[in-house]
Amino acid sequence: MTARVAITGVGIASPLGDGYEAFAEAVLSLRCAVAPITAFDARTFGATVAAEAPFDEREVARAAADTGLDPLAVRIDRKLVLGVRAARQAVESAFAGPAPADLALSLGLGLEVLLLPDVAALYDPATRDLAARRLPLPGRRNPLRLRLDAIAHAIAVAAGAPGRLRTLLSACASGTQAVLEGAAWIRRGAARTVLAGAADSMVNPMGVGCFSLLGALSPRARADACRPFHRDRDGTVIGEGAAFVMLEELGHARARGATVLAEVLGGGASLDAFRVTAPHPTGEGARRAMTRALASAGHPRIGYVNAHGTGTPLNDRVEIAAIHAVVGEVPIGSTKSQLGHAMAAAGALELCATLLCFTHGRSAPTVHLDDVDPECAADHVTAARAFSGDAALSNSFGFGGQNATIVLGGPP
Amino acid sequence: MFIAAVGVACASGVGDERVLAQPADFDFPSLPQFALRRVGRVPPFDPERFVTQRKSLKRMNRASLLAVAAARQLALPDGGSEAGLFLGVGMSGGEIALLAGLLDTSRHPDGTLDLAAMGREGLAHLHPLLSFHVLNNMPLCHVSIELGIGGPHAAIHAPGGEALQAFARGAEAVASGEAPWALSGGADAPLNTLTLALTDEDLDRPLAEGAAVALLSDRGAIEWLGLSEHRPQSIDAARAEVLEGEPSRWIAIGPALAGRGAIPLHQRVGETLAASGALAVALAVHLLRSDPAAATVGICAQDALGTSVAALRRAG
Structure with a gap:
């Protein structure tokens, strides 16, 4: 018999606030974090709004001092600060004292952020290449970009997680996949406690610029720029954040008297094997991920689906059809309408929104949905609604066709 | 497996x-x-x-x-x-090269970045x-x-x-x-x-x-015999998680295994970073298939965070 996996702690650094209770209050009261970008001057960019998490210079200085990484790099690549903040919270919420000595870390991260000031300083227009590897600026220790292994190591150290470490780069599916991988370690007996989640931020000139260029971002500079399933939806909004859950073998959690918030009942993953630029037009990969997830969870009665729901025309239509084909008619919400798209961290943040079904008895909504696209017709949760069911499901679909679905149940 | x-x-x-x-x-x-x-x-x-x-x-x-x-x-x-x-x-x-067009249009002569120009003009020079x-x-x-x-x-x-x-x-x-x-x-x-x-x-x-x-x-x-945990430990402790006794051949990712006659992977294929584990396995398969004296191969990976060992052997 395989071990059961409990969730016994949560840490969140998000545009809707820090900590699970602040996040819960904001999600359930229909707040939206989308606002003009403050991280850099984006006035000439194709998209000028984002969902930004609280971020201050003291955290940058502290993280740089703790890790030995360069302050400018830590300021531009915001996922390190957000990841450290959320990971520490999750450990503190699960354990009264220090983390277990064998705490493992299953981590999803986003793309390295190019430090454009460094690249510009090193660029030689005559050769159209870097003129040197060393910056002419004194004191810069980590030019061009922060290495992801350095970020992963910094989060592991900050959280006190010296056990096994796995870093997953599955684009927008990373957060969900990190939790599924951590849960699999516990089921197999390879770990007893796993800190699992993700951190990412694309709120920087290259992030906003590239996604705008792809046509993935809404050009509207309004709080309701990301409106999944809406008739007039025209793209997503860049978000950022980090979220971690403490996964624990159920017997271990009970033995130490921990509060069990929910149980990871199962999960599934699939690859579209179609195109890197677009999801499969019939949602074939999404269907397989959900089908595998439900089978692994023992086909519980699903009372809520937290959709990937990006607000892009194609994704939303395909996902609704896939949900209906696999799960049937079920209440659906997209937290990206409030949080924007936090990319690699999206799945971890949305898992926390899904967790509200069990900790607060409420299903997280889609906001700004005042005119549903007939092709996205469904039982949309537009105001926080009482949850009814045995389990809830959360979807994450990544650029390139990597899909992951997780199924949560209430505390056993 | x-x-x-x-x-x-x-x-x-x-x-x-x-x-x-x-x-x-x-x-x-x-x-x-x-x-x-x-x-x-x-x-x-x-x-x-x-x-x-x-x-x-x-x-x-x-x-x-x-x-x-x-x-x-x-x-x-x-x-x-x-x-x-x-x-x-x-x-x-x-x-x-993918960024050259952006930098050509978004960079002041003194090498500083012009963010306004990047948004206005530079991004249009990037490939979609x-x-x-x-x-x-x-x-x-x-x-x-x-x-x-x-x-x-x-x-x-x-x-x-x-x-x-x-x-x-x-x-x-x-x-x-x-x-x-x-x-x-x-x-x-x-x-x-x-x-x-x-x-x-x-x-x-x-x-x-x-x-x-x-x-x-x-x-x-x-046969893939397994991979030990990657943590601060001796090579023998890592090896014991996946293999009884010394393997016939060692392949080293990272520092060479002094005194054990290991093949440093980088001498064969260079330092290939994220591909190094896979190329080490490929080299192990080559040794097991081509060298009658190689019945088992250990792959030792070492870095600042720890040591791990994977082992393979020729099946039946």
Whole structure:
């Protein structure tokens, strides 16, 4: 018999606030974090709004001092600060004292952020290449970009997680996949406690610029720029954040008297094997991920689906059809309408929104949905609604066709 | 768990594991701004041989192309839509050439960035599909698309001693029934100036591009015995987690195993970062198939975070 996996702690650094209770209050009261970008001057960019998490210079200085990484790099690549903040919270919420000595870390991260000031300083227009590897600026220790292994190591150290470490780069599916991988370690007996989640931020000139260029971002500079399933939806909004859950073998959690918030009942993953630029037009990969997830969870009665729901025309239509084909008619919400798209961290943040079904008895909504696209017709949760069911499901679909679905149940 | 076949694309050539019998040719790069003086490049090959549609090459970065070339060496069983795919992936594959147009229009003469100009004009000079060249997971996605792999997956960032994780994960997927068979491997293409700027300092071995992908299934000629945890520990402690007694041959990722006659992987294929675990497995398969005295092979990976050992042996 395989071990059961409990969730016994949560840490969140998000545009809707820090900590699970602040996040819960904001999600359930229909707040939206989308606002003009403050991280850099984006006035000439194709998209000028984002969902930004609280971020201050003291955290940058502290993280740089703790890790030995360069302050400018830590300021531009915001996922390190957000990841450290959320990971520490999750450990503190699960354990009264220090983390277990064998705490493992299953981590999803986003793309390295190019430090454009460094690249510009090193660029030689005559050769159209870097003129040197060393910056002419004194004191810069980590030019061009922060290495992801350095970020992963910094989060592991900050959280006190010296056990096994796995870093997953599955684009927008990373957060969900990190939790599924951590849960699999516990089921197999390879770990007893796993800190699992993700951190990412694309709120920087290259992030906003590239996604705008792809046509993935809404050009509207309004709080309701990301409106999944809406008739007039025209793209997503860049978000950022980090979220971690403490996964624990159920017997271990009970033995130490921990509060069990929910149980990871199962999960599934699939690859579209179609195109890197677009999801499969019939949602074939999404269907397989959900089908595998439900089978692994023992086909519980699903009372809520937290959709990937990006607000892009194609994704939303395909996902609704896939949900209906696999799960049937079920209440659906997209937290990206409030949080924007936090990319690699999206799945971890949305898992926390899904967790509200069990900790607060409420299903997280889609906001700004005042005119549903007939092709996205469904039982949309537009105001926080009482949850009814045995389990809830959360979807994450990544650029390139990597899909992951997780199924949560209430505390056993 | 067994390794049925391996495909390789590295400085020694493109083919199955036998290309590793040839010593790699490390050339001298014309990159005077870097300290590195030798690099390992994959010998020229026709990329169109390995893709189903020529236009997909436009969306592939170098690591993706090498991963597809390696995977294409394998004869796959049926059932790809349920099969697993687990790859070690490296740093973003962005080339400075992709940014040149943006920098030409968004940079003051003193070398500082003009953000307003970048938004107004510079971004228009970027290729619209740039994101698909820089996302770290693209090698996995392209292998999936080209070979029709649709099952469980993971793009694992393990550039150092943990580069063997993709094999452990693939073996678990098959052993648990999560997938009927799986591809495990790794790919990296660090020979661009953006990555060289981060990696060449103090590197006393040739940096190299490469990829290897193996077919894992419940039958095959080479048995995968497992991978130890990667943590601060002695080599013998790590070895004891997966193998009783000393292996016939050692392969070293990272520092050579003094006194144990290990083959330093970087001497064969260069320092291939996220591809090193996969190329070490390919070399192990080559030794087990070509050297009668090699009944078991241990792969020792060491870095600042710890030591781990994987072991393989010739089946029955």
